[in-house]
Every structure is written in structure tokens, then in C-alpha cells.
Amino acid sequence: MSKQVKFTIDNKEIHAAEGANLLQVAKDNDIAIPHLCYHKKLSPTGACRLCIVKVEGQRGMVASCAIQAKEGMQVTAFDDELEEARKYLLDYLLSEHNEDHDGTYDDEFRELIFRYGLDKKEQRRFPSIWKELNYPMDETSPVLSYDAAKCIKCFRCIKACDEVQGKNVLSFTNRGITSYIIGGFDKWDESECDGCGECIQLCPTGAIVEKPHRDELRLDQKTSKVQTTCPYCGVGCQLELMVRDGKVVRSNGVEGVSPNDGRLCIKGRFGYDYVNHPDRLTTPLIKKDGKFVEASWEEALDLVARKFSEIKKHHGRKSLAGYASAKTTNEDNYLFMKLVRMVFGNNNVDYCTRLCHASTVTAMLRSLGDGAGSNSIEDYETSDCMLVTGNNMIETHPVTATFVKHAAQRNGAKIIIIDPKWTPLVKDAHIWLQPKLGTDVALLNGMLRVIVNEDLIDRDFIKNRVEGGMKSYDELKTLVEKYTPDYVEEVTGVPAHLMQEAARIYAQARQPLIATGMGYSQQVTGTHNVFCLINMMLITGQIGRDGAGLNPPRGQNNVQGVSDVGASPFTYPGYISVEDDENRRKVAKIWGVHEDELDGEKGLSTVEIMQAAYEKEIKGMYIMGENPMLTDPNLNHTEEAIRKLDFLVVQDIFHTETTPFADVILPATAFAESEGTYVNSDRRVLRVRKAVDPPGQARQDWEIVAEIARRMGKPIGNYKNESDIWDEIAQTAPIFAGISFNRLEHHGIQWPCPDKDHPGTATLFKERFNTPNGLGKLHPVDYAEQSEKASEEYPLILNTGRILYQYHSSTMSRRNKALNDFANESYVLINPADASKQGISDKQKVKVISPRGKIENITIKISEEVLPGELFMPFHYAEAPVNKLTRDELDPYSKIAPFKLSAVRIEK
Amino acid sequence: MNQDNNRHTMQIKETRIVLKNAGKINPMRIDDYTQAGGYEGLRKALQMKPTNVIDELMDAGLRGRGGAGFSTGMKQKFTSESCQRCPQRYVVVNADEGEPGTFKDRVIMEQDPHLYLEGTIIAAYAIQATKGFIYIRAEYYDSIKKTRKAIEDAYKAGFLGKNILGSGFDFDVEVKLGAGSYLCGEELTMLESLEGKRGNPRIKPPFPAEKGVFGMPTLVNNVETLANAPIIIANGKEWYRKLGTERSPGTKIFTISGQVNRPGYYELPLGVSLKQLIDLAGGMRKGRPFKAALLGGAAGTFVDASMLDEKMTYDNLREKGATLGSGAVIVMAEGDPVYDILHNCLRFFRHESCGKCVPCRVGTTQLVRQADQLKAPEGNKEDLLKQMVRESEIMAGTSLCPLGQSPILPLESAARYFKKELCNPV
Amino acid sequence: MSTHDIIKQFEPQQHNLLHILHALQDANPANYLTEEALEQTARHLGVTKSSVYGVARYYTMFSLKPRGKFIIRVCASAVCELLKVNEVIEALEEELQIKIGETTKDGTFTVEQSECLGQCQEAPSMMINDKVHNNLDRGRIRKILQEYRS
Structure with missing residues (x-):
């Protein structure tokens, strides 16, 4: 921790870290120095000048946002002269400002106008001149409008875009009093703006306002706010939903809370329309004579229970399967998994992770013992080297990417990208390696060989933390010997010198992070690709410290949580194998069933379930919030398989490409109508809160699941609410043991969290890996040509x-x-x-x-x-x-x- | 100026040290410069320890000739001592001369470009900078051309580049152009402009000495300041201190314009009086009586005849509520409208305000409107003028950079000496 | 030289932006920066459009609108005002039949006001492209314009 200093503001004794921003320190101590251009997330600008103070020994008035806390300084924040100057400044601003206010936004400037009595016209010295300045409006953006006459030119939007989001889309045009904010060549819609709306959130006036739901917005007593977690990708951004008349009308990022500290992308900010969309499913639907007809819950649930029971009776307990959902809560998925294991009586439960990071998780589990990201999202900002493999993170995890961009743009961190396709992060990258599709193993083995030959390895790490120590290292060394730079260049098309430089930078970095994505996982060699990354990480000792490790950003809001709570054909909650008899006994006891009722044999995975359906081994399926008819590979084959099912239940919020094949469709709740938790990419358990009522008769998933179980004659629990379910999850999964809803009230907690006093774990593998012997394991793998190749017919x-x-x-x-x-x-x-x-x-x-x-x-x-x-x-x-x-x-x-x-x- | 004043005036002569080659050598020929003793200061400096070079300049009492009058040696000391782990330090030459009435740097650049280039290399050596930029306003075509030629020839002669004169010291320099912005002459704004950005001033701290161009420690010196450096090093601080006054040693190039018979540039030891300077410039044009002078340009102060005998040094003028600034002296005769010239200055500030900070952006606009109202048929003009001065005080106290702090200079001084005229402009 | 060729002469670093804009404008017979040129510049430097546009709009020497072959920059400083630059401007406006900021119909001249040109010893002053003209009065204006017209 930095040195503490003691000084005074208006004779009040203040303690702060040496060098801390004086204005922020004053704010933290409830000294309300007025300001407009300053924002905690931004570098000080010094434009509004309102935060002027006097510092003993310094001449005149100085902007406190540009002053650093020093021992013994004597600061005057309020006296007549300062207050008079501030009033002048506000008066100046007012004269170039259109004061109209439509009541849809917070206005920091307006608050100060009232505070300084300038709402009274006779208090003003200057004539209003904004009309003669002909300030323009820019209404071209699909998501926002800019009104230069309401702009106080504080730079907050420009810095929000540049410093917070790393995009730098905005600037000023002209100069002096005629200056105003622009995007592109003074037309927002032709700029690089991607609609994230950070500028809207940080605008202190009504100059930049959002377009969506403009007419429904109003800040008054009828408006309520609810903090929840974003339903899109796996960053887990904390949102504040604004609700009016039972409808979400605005989404803002929550400032000061991890992982996003207020940042959002366009989906998080403007992607909530679907919740209130007329297409929502509102009643259960039963297919009769090829057509869906509305049904009561009674009728629908009875039918589902009866059909599943019949199939189980006639075809055995292995004939049923379920797709859990990466979109719904942990509580929903936990009960879904419980239904499959306890009521269906098998382990045929899986979900879309099999289509995204299954290979990453598999490789990590085998080598490191845990399948989750080893570090925190914030660590990207302090990293000095990021190896980004097959991961278009600016588009897929935009808020994570802001941390990465900060590291490169502000701290000079080196980004190394491995991707056959250009991605926007290339602009910030030090090196971009562009291998031909499917040649990653060769490329990485080439890099491994560079590291081996140039002796960039970490011997201590290998000896102490890798299974087999230097002996297993030697095996790897022998294997990679043939991956000479020339050979690798020939196979991958990547210039040898770039490959070599990338290997050196990674191996020698102080705190390197690997962020690996779908480009690496969604391949026949997916697991091999990640084995290679892990091999490189283990021999260089670049894991097991804060800020060093391997992180697969998860694609969906709860893809991490669904695995964590055990919706997997292979593992129970907390990643304990279904074949682990002792655990099964423990869980059976918690669930109140005999252990024999729980299948001790691995279940079928996502694609295997479809293949089994095709082979008519699976007869009945329960799909919760997934859409295999668009997301599964080889769709024509998937369709044939689904058609062969005797009975299909699809539970969703909309009709999808899959629902036409269902026998029963059950309407579920969207994120804004649900309670519970998600787990994000850095293992952070985050609360999801209900903001609005569901449409029609839609119900939250876990309630529907529990009802089906009850009607199949095997109740899976009697829960008052989601908190109850969570407590049972915490009982079955040791990684969650210390987490409860109470503890999640204000911020998330990263697992493992073994007891209620444990703060959670930011970094995995610091002392040991989670393998049985605590050691990491090398998996030397060879490059093999892809079976699918370009041919004359398919070039x-x-x-x-x-x-x-x-x-x-x-x-x-x-x-x-x-x-x-x-x-x-x-x-x-x-x-x-x-x-x-x-x-x-x-x-x-x-x-x-x-x-x-x-x-x-x-x-x-x-x-x-x-x-x-x-x-x-x-x-x-x-x-x-x-x-x-x-x-x-x-x-x-x-x-x-x-x-x-x-x-x-x-x-x- | 009347006869009575003239009687007491002691006729003075120019002391040309910075301008000793001006008009005498061909500025496009490096040989002319070296034959006149050029690059001897650099040779000598390279044999000294860098810190001794700084000490020499500090002890010589050289103060920045850009207008602020800060000790050049101190500035170099701060820059050389800050951020020891920074991989790079820079010298930036402020050749963005834009203060109305000022053209001293242009004269140096056009007539003796090697002199300030030599000073630049010495300064770079003193702070151990290996890279320099000369930021010249783009309207100064001739200065740009001659500076570029000087750089080219200096490279060929081994005064620039790797291992300068076998000393082991490397230094590269390039010309950077402005594009029409007075404010870019302000050092923190210049750094932004150098980086290819809009001319918005940065907040300080950090000062350029800590974090300047590209975030590295940077020494920003004016052309005239740097032109003094080779002379000081070559002749020694004792020699230099014999010129000028104790607190303002050396010479200053004054640029005198307006109602004098021989407007132009004059190099004089600091401490001459305004009257002496006017005489040197051939006296008042057409013999018209002296009315006022605007010292230091738009960001300068009006004086009336009561100031004619005051010594023009940084400190003495400051004490008398005036400024020396860039050394511009704009002379007005009886009948010339102070109001119009003040109005011109206020319009100038409005036009050059970048718009970043509130008091300058709006204040410069409101002042011009109020100046217009001084001409309106009705209203209490004295109150209005008082109010304008008060506003300019607020602007001076709260503005981010010197531009917003400047209107008070001509406004308050004009109001002090010419209140009646300003309240009843013609 | 094409726009592309001009831009490629400069290293793709933002600090070259002003130089690139000068070069592009100087190479354009109509003395201005086209949107296309700004866009190519942004792409070359790897910066956003607004970072180029905002700079082009800040500095008074750059224009985003077509101008004359000859840019007449009349000094607007206090010294020139004191020495009757207004008469010079009047003369220019009469001779060219345009106001300050406008371009003659034949596209030959644009008249602009400039900050102090630093020619105060021989004020009033103006520049026509890169050439300085001092000690102006009505008669000199007429003569100078004639030289440029022919």
C-alpha cells in the first residue's frame, strides 16, 4: 500500500494515500467541491475549473482535480472568493447552454445551477447566447442523439470512449465557443461508433441521450431501479435496469462494481427489448394434429410427465435426455440436472458448452485439474503480455477487451494474436500471427521449440510443479524438435521470425495471460490446441501467480455456472466425477434418495445425444433454453435425429428453429423476470434479480422443472425460493460452500470459496494445481493434418x-x-x-x-x-x-x- | 513624444550579440556561420560535463525569452533530473512565434538559423536528450526553409547525428509545423500539437520537464533563449553577466512597430527605457506625440507616457503593473484609438481560445460582446468597464492556460490609463 | 502524386498528422482537404476519423472546402489594425468583388484573415500563398493582384 499522508481541507484533518487525487479525496470525505468534467474513471481534464481550491504556498486558485495529496498541505475548498469564481464559471456555462430539460436524465450541471442560486434569472450576469451560436444536433446514430446546445464540453464523452472503452471515436470540431463534439466527419452514423453508450452514461447533462425508449423514460417516483447481471456473454456485467410501468426502459452499467465498473457493450445497454417483445411465449403449447394449441399448465405438465414416464417405462432409464441451458440461472440448471439424474435416472444431461469450450475445459481439467479461467478479468489491465488465440474478444467479450486495450494503449503491454482471420484487436496488437486454419498445433509446437532451444524455460517451476519434472519436459523437448521454424512456416504460413518473436515475448513476460477462444476450441484438434498452450505455460512457469495464467472467456452469461452446478454428463456439482462413488453417496444423501438410483456411468454429451436420437436410443428429450436446430453442427443430420424422437419438450422464451419439432412448448422467464445467480468467465458468482413480471403465464425454469419431477412421481425438493436452491448447491459443490445470497448482495464472489469467511479466489493454482497429486501435467501432442481438406470440388x-x-x-x-x-x-x-x-x-x-x-x-x-x-x-x-x-x-x-x-x- | 522628454533622453546604441551575424552572413551557408565563430560554443560544451553546461547557463542568469522569464538553467536542471528510468528525453524548440507585434524569432531563424540550432544542440547535450523537434508556425515559410537547410548542413558537418564531433553524444532534430494556432505557442499545447492532436492545453502538473512530448521528460525553450546559449558557453558567464542588469542579464531583442519612424528589431541590454527604444527607432512617426504603447503584444499591457522612463526589465515592469513579455512594443500616437486596439486584442483571444476550459471559452466571447456595448449609446459605461475587468480577473484566476489568463493584461491596463476613452469610444 | 502516394511518404504515426494534412492540401489545386483524403489519412495512421477531422477543423490553415488557387491571408493583428489594414481589406474586397472568407468565381483568389504574420515592421501585411507582401495600401494591392492575375 502506498504511503498515507495527513493534511487539511478547510481545517478538517484528512488522511489519504500520498499522490491521491485531491478532488477525489475531498469527495470521499464528503467535502462537496463542485465539479463537472471530473469523473472517477477518467484522467483529470481541468476543463470546467469548478473544482478550484487554494493551497497554502501556491499562488492563486488551482484545480483540485490536478493536485496530488501531499503531507501537511493546507487546502481551502470554500471561501467567498472561490465561491464567487465558481458562480461566475457556472454563469458562463449557462450563457452558452440550452436549459430545456425533458426529465429523462440526471443533470449534474442543473443541480449546480440550483445550488448556486442561478436558477433565478436576476442572479445571472450574462445574456444567453447559445441560440446565436447555431449549435447543431446530430441525430444520425441509431442509438443516441447529440445536442451541442446542451453540451458543456467537459470531455467526459470523449474520454469515456477513449480511456474507458479504448475506442477514441469522438473528438471536438472547431475551436473556442463554436467547438462541439463529433463522431467521424461530424456524422455519428458514419463514425466507428459501435453503440456501447459509455458516452451516454458519463454525460453529465442531456447532451448525449439514448434513442431507444425515449418516450417511455422519465425520472420520477414511478421509476424503479434493479441491479442485475447481463444476459449476453460471459463477462457478467452488472446492469442497473430502470423499470417504468412494468417495462424495462433503460439499462446502465453499475459503477464501482466488478467486473465491469460501469462499462457495457451495445448488447448490455440496448439489448433488452426482447424481454418485452410481442413474440414472447406466454402460455404452454401442445401440438395437436401438427398444430400448436394453447394449453393450461395443468394439461401441459401432466402430458409431459406422463410421456416421459411412459418412455422410461418402455425403453429404460437411458432413453431420456436433457439439454440444460447456459442462459438460465444456476438454480434452474441445478434442478434440471437433478431431474435428469434423479427422475430420468441417467446422466444424459449436457448443454452448449460441448459446442464451445468443452475442449478447453477438457484440456485444462486433465492438465491443471480445473476447467475455469485461472485469473480475474481485471488482471488483463496489469498484464504485460497477452496471447490471444482464436478469440475475437472485441466483438465477443467487448468489456473484457476494454481491459486488454487499456494494457496495450496505456501501459505498453504487448498483445500477440493468433488468428487466421483479422479481428479488431489487431489494431492494438504487437504481433499478429495468421496461421492457416487448422495448423495451430504446428505453430505452437514451433513456439515451444523456440522456448526450448533458447532456454527460456523455468526449471524450478518444471521441477516443483510439473508431474515428472524435467523427465516429462524432456519428452516434450524431443517431440517438438522436428518443429523447426522453416517447417512451421511451411505448414502454417506464418513467417518464422514473427513466430519466434512471439515465443520469446511470451516466455519472458512478467505477467502473461493467455485468452483462448472458439477459434482454438471448436476444432477436431480442439483439446490438442489447448494442450499445447498449457505445455507452453507450464514449461515457462507462466501460471500460478496473480495475473499469469490461462483464461477462456465464456460465450454465454452462465455457461460457466451450468458446468459448475453439474449439468454435465461427466461431473456432479463442483466438477466431481459421476463415477466417484463416495461423492454420489454424499449427494444421494443430500437429495434424499438411495445411491443406486443415481447412475454411476457417464452420460451422453450434446452431440452424442443427437446421434443417439438418430439411432433411436434416445426417445424423449427435454430441451431448456437451447436451440440445437441452429447451433448444432451438421444441421441436416440434427433435424433427422430430432424428427426421430418420440417426444420432445422445449422450454424457451420464444419460438426458435427447434420449437417446431416439439410436442410441448413451455414458456419460461427472461433474465429480467428471473431470480438467482450466474457464474461469469472469471468464476464470479453474480446475482440475477427480477425487475419485471413475466408475460402471460410464463414461469421461471426451475419451477417448471420441479413441477415435472413432482408429476413424474419423484419430487426433487421443496424450495421456497432461489436462495434455498443455492444453499443446496453450496452443500453439494465444495467450490461454493462459503457462498450464500446474503454475501452476494453487493458484489460477486469468485469460486473456490470453501467457507463463509473466505473472500473468494481471484487466482487459481497459486500453491498447487487441482489434480489429484497437485501437479500440472504436460501433454506433448503432434500436429496432424486435418481430415477435412480443400479439394477440387470444395476448394x-x-x-x-x-x-x-x-x-x-x-x-x-x-x-x-x-x-x-x-x-x-x-x-x-x-x-x-x-x-x-x-x-x-x-x-x-x-x-x-x-x-x-x-x-x-x-x-x-x-x-x-x-x-x-x-x-x-x-x-x-x-x-x-x-x-x-x-x-x-x-x-x-x-x-x-x-x-x-x-x-x-x-x-x- | 514632446521636446521636453527628448532633452533628457540619452541616445543609446544596439548591443548585438544574438544578432551579431544578422545581415552580415549568408544564412544559407554554414561556412559563413563557422567562419564567424559558429559552433565554437558547441565544441566547448561537448568538452564540459552536461551538468556544468546547465550550471553555466544558470549562473549566467539566462531567463526564458518567450515571455515568462523563467530561469533557463533551472528548467534544464529539472528536465535532466526527472524520471531517470525514462528511455528518452526531448528538446522542443518553441518557434511558434505568434504574439502580435513580435517577430524576433523570425529574424533569428531567417538571418542566423545556425545560431539557435547550435543552442538547441547544446541544450540537448545539457539534458542528454537524443531527439529534438523544432516547432515552427507554418506561416513562417522562410524560417522553415532556412532552418531545414541549416539542419541539413549541420548533419553533413557532423554537428548533428551520431557521435557529434567525436564526443559520443547523439542528437537528431526535425522540423515540425504548426497550422495556424496562436495557442500552440503555449508549451503544453505545443506538445499536444507536436503529437498530431488538436491544440488543447494539458493540465499541469505534470510539467513538460516530467512528462512532455510522448510522455517523456521534455525541455521546451524559445528560439531567442536558445540563441543565447552558444554565446554564453563560448564567452563565459562572467562576460554575459556584464550585460543587462543583475536580475535580468544579457540582451533582449525588442520588436518595435506602429507609429515610429524606423519600426524593426533592436537588440538591447535589458534595462533600457521605452523612451530610449523609441528614439532608437527613429522617434515618433511624423513627429506625432506619444500616446501609448502596448508592451508584449496582445497578451501584454498598455502603458501611457508616464512609463516612458521606466527601465524595461522583467521585474521592474512587473512591479509597475506592466509586462515585458515577448519584447513587442507597439507604439501609438495621439489620436490613435486605444479602444480599437483593445477590441482587436479581445477579438484575438476569442478567436484563439481553444474552447477547452469554461472561463476562457465563454469569457473571451462575453468580453468582446461587452466591449461592443461600450460603444452603445446608453448604459453606465464605467460600471461595465469595471465589470469587464472583474471578469478578466476571474478568467485569470481560473483559466487552465495562459490564454485565458491574458485578457486581463491589456484590459486592466487600458482601463487604468484610458478609462475615459474606453467609456466614450469614438 | 495521388493521395495515397502522398500519405505513404509519412510513417504511420499520429505525430505526422499535421504534416500529412499540409502535404495533402498543398497538393490539391483547390487548396483544401477532401473527405476522401481525410479518410485515407485516418486509415494510414490507424486512428479514427474524428481524430483526423477534429485536427483539420482546429487549425485555421486547413480548409475542408474548396478555395482559390491563391490564398490571400491578410494580417488581422493589432499592429496592422493600427496602421489601417481595414483600408487594405476594403481594397481587396472591391478589387476581387468578394468578402473575407470567400473565393472569387473563377477560383483564383480566396481572401482570409490571419493572425499576426510577424511582419509588423512593415505593416500592414498579407501573404499570398507562401509569399509575404508588406507596406500595403490601395495602390499596392491593385498592383500585386495584377501580377498574380497574369
């Missing part, structure tokens, strides 16, 4: 992925005007060389065809973002279902499907 390799403005199967995101305004159409990226080879022009409509299927009417985007021979398509768009083209050839370890690599051809 191009298709890569798939996400974009900022849409989300997964887009059932949620496409029901938001703001998001659609930015991106409402699919496309395929093609390198200019390939485009000219085929005579294709930009914006042309084409067909994309693979051995598995075909999609039509796709718009071409010619771009150097992809290498020659490679294509890229986003997977969000139902009208362009890329998974008709992908394969279901699985990674043998993790059963993940290779979404990132399919041979295709393009036809005009």
Missing part, C-alpha cells in the same frame, strides 16, 4: 464465428431494434484474390455449398480480413444457417464439433 475452407451486434442463435439479439440497426444481414467474407479468381464482386449474392448441405442468397463481402483460400461467415442468422455446412466429426477428447473448419465451394 475453400469456411470459418465461422460471431459478431458484436448479434448473439448466438440471435433469438434474443435480433429482437432489438438497436442491434438490428447495426447488423441485420448475414454475409460471407472472401479474400480479394479468391473473389477475382471466381469473378465474384462485392455485395453479390451467392450459394455456399459443403458436402453436408447448402445455403443460398448470401451476400459477398470482399475483404482482406481472411486469407486466400479461406472464408468467414457469422452463425447468428437463421436465414443463413451456416451449420448446414459444418461437420459433426468430433474431437475425441471433448466431443466438440469443428465449427471452424469446413470445406466448401461458392456458386454464383
